[in-house]
Amino acid sequence: GAGVSQSPSNKVTEKGKDVELRCDPISGHTALYWYRQSLGQGLEFLIYFQGNSAPDKSGLPSDRFSAERTGGSVSTLTIQRTQQEDSAVYLCASSLTGTGGPGYTFGSGTRLTVV
């Protein structure tokens, strides 16, 4: 597509439930990133996929967080047993080569609210 598409745009879930957030990157972009934007905390790197390489999971805050990227395209970020502190906007970005920021395109994000 023309841009990075994320769904849903808003998600309200009960504490303890699992959620899945989807990112559809720009066609042909080999690199895909997930970030979390919390109020007053800026953007926090979560995970990075580059082609068929093993993902860089160094930013995931706990083992309740996981992500997959199927076929080098669509990615799903899963949060298990959600907690209130997971409430944030989850942003996905893709880039052509993954070697630097200039090629990043961000999606509009998924606003997750855990009640």
Next chain:
Amino acid sequence: GDSVTQMEGPVTLSEEAFLTINCTYTATGYPSLFWYVQYPGEGLQLLLKATKADDKGSNKGFEATYRKETTSFHLEKGSVQVSDSAVYFCALTGGGSQGNLIFGKGTKLSVKP
């Protein structure tokens, strides 16, 4: 590790005022530096960038100069407009292979008519 520190907001200015948003960084190697902007209800957009020392990035009347000696990348605009109201993020990407961006916490700018 690498980090970015930017001035805390919110910043409230009148239209046509001069804007400076300070940004300093800590990094190993030679990072590339960026300013991203997030308008209300929209996603992050790249505003400008600089990839080496003394480079000046510019776009939409905004400018920032990569100052290696002071490890700074301050954002400036000579005359702000109401439409510039947004959250501004300073960011860097270092020399690692990941290319992931490290962001500051963001500065909210409100411009009043």
